[in-house]
Amino acid sequence: SAVISQKPSRDICQRGTSLTIQCQVDSQVTMMFWYRQQPGQSLTLIATANQGSEATYESGFVIDKFPISRPNLTFSTLTVSNMSPEDSSIYLCSVGRTPSTDTQYFGPGTRLTVL
Amino acid sequence: GEDVEQSLFLSVREGDSSVINCTYTDSSSTYLYWYKQEPGAGLQLLTYIFSNMDMKQDQRLTVLLNKKDKHLSLRIADTQTGDSAIYFCAESGIGGATNKLIFGTGTLLAVQP
Numbered sequence A: 001s002a003v004i005s006q007k008p009s010r011d012i013c014q015r016g017t018s019l020t021i022q023c024q025v026d027s028q029v030t031m032m033f034w035y036r037q038q039p040g041q042s043l044t045l046i047a048t049a050n051q052g053s054e055a056t057y058e059s060g061f062v063i064d065k066f067p068i069s070r071p072n073l074t075f076s077t078l079t080v081s082n083m084s085p086e087d088s089s090i091y092l093c094s095v096g097r098t099p100s101t102d103t104q105y106f107g108p109g110t111r112l113t114v115l
Numbered sequence B: 001g002e003d004v005e006q007s008l009f010l011s012v013r014e015g016d017s018s019v020i021n022c023t024y025t026d027s028s029s030t031y032l033y034w035y036k037q038e039p040g041a042g043l044q045l046l047t048y049i050f051s052n053m054d055m056k057q058d059q060r061l062t063v064l065l066n067k068k069d070k071h072l073s074l075r076i077a078d079t080q081t082g083d084s085a086i087y088f089c090a091e092s093g094i095g096g097a098t099n100k101l102i103f104g105t106g107t108l109l110a111v112q113p
Helices: none
Strands: A004-007 A010-013 A019-025 A031-037 A043-049 A068-072 A075-080 A089-096 A104-106 A110-114 B004-006 B009-013 B018-024 B031-037 B043-050 B055-058 B061-066 B071-076 B085-091 B107-112
Touching (some): A019 A031, A031 A075, A031 A104, A043 A075, A104 B043, B009 B018, B018 B085, B031 B061, B043 B055
Parallel strands (some): B009 B107
Antiparallel strands (some): A068 A075, A089 A104, A089 A110, B004 B018, B018 B071, B031 B043, B031 B085
């Protein structure tokens, strides 16, 4: 498994502002992912954070709204830009050990409330 | 399609067995997973099964996979109050896209003392 931490654990933000969420892993990993879990819902993949190149976004998610950085093999950030109340969710990062191993381990999540 | 369905709620008494069911539509999935989410927490990987297996047992957990019916189940023996949580099934390897997980809708397990 992997030890994954996220900062902040929770935040309350004003409409129109941006928040950057950090994800740190205790060892180098190839694959890092960002998910959104809206209130009472399941998890939806936002994007795959690629080290050294642009993130790969899923349908319905765009880079302008959710810019992602992956400067090295242990760290990634997700920014939620120009927030609205509809962005209130839990945002989770996950890691997969190798491309041939589909198993993903999740961080504790960041609970975001937008007023 | 990529739909993974679960029943929303299950209530059991402490000491009984719990069975949480999941149906999926994509037969190309490579692995199927069960995750547990306690209130206010992230997701904890409980167990997983490779798609060419029928059953996997891990202590109190038994996973059954019926590929023909695209049905996955998680049985928890001797259910405890600490097992109360939301349980998500997930499938990966869909359409050859490894590492992409599609999650089910989640089942809330309530264990009555």
